Amino acid sequence: MGFAECTAVFMIKYLRTLGFNVVNDVFAENSWYFRNALVRANYSDLIAGISETTLYLERFFRSMLLGEEHDLRNRIMHVDWEKVADDTSVQSANKPTQSAKLGDELPPKCKNCTLEEVAVLRIMHENPSATQKEIATAIGKSERTVKSITVVLQEKLIVKRVNGRRNGYWEFI
Numbered sequence: 001m002g003f004a005e006c007t008a009v010f011m012i013k014y015l016r017t018l019g020f021n022v023v024n025d026v027f028a029e030n031s032w033y034f035r036n037a038l039v040r041a042n043y044s045d046l047i048a049g050i051s052e053t054t055l056y057l058e059r060f061f062r063s064m065l066l067g068e069e070h071d072l073r074n075r076i077m078h079v080d081w082e083k084v085a086d087d088t089s090v091q092s093a094n095k096p097t098q099s100a101k102l103g104d105e106l107p108p109k110c111k112n113c114t115l116e117e118v119a120v121l122r123i124m125h126e127n128p129s130a131t132q133k134e135i136a137t138a139i140g141k142s143e144r145t146v147k148s149i150t151v152v153l154q155e156k157l158i159v160k161r162v163n164g165r166r167n168g169y170w171e172f173i
Contacts, residue, residue, distance in 0.1 A: 004035035
């Protein structure tokens, strides 16, 4: 039994304890969607600007438990899936990725940076006056982690803080 199947069995048992009359049919009919929704709830790619989202799991459970109608096709979970103005959906294989743009914005010294360092640098590039607290909130890390990362980035001579902590800004060297 795979992870998604184990999770489905657990959810069925859990929902039954809450009084919901849940059967395995809904999970079986939408097993691929459920599995991919679990993945999207835990997948992030900081370089590409992709954050984990529980949206697809919420849609799955709202459809199952509340009778709401949501599109449970896998293609809508693809990272490059878009809705156009008339509410129809399109998928583009040729859409430029955020990571291609990001590479152009960062200094050449960043070639060997970790993903966390690149995420911090992206925030610094977008908002040079961002504080470590704001950066931590933006990337979902602790302030202590961000402080450690900014120290390393300064030691690597990639960025420096100009005009102090309170009224300063980040400058790429």
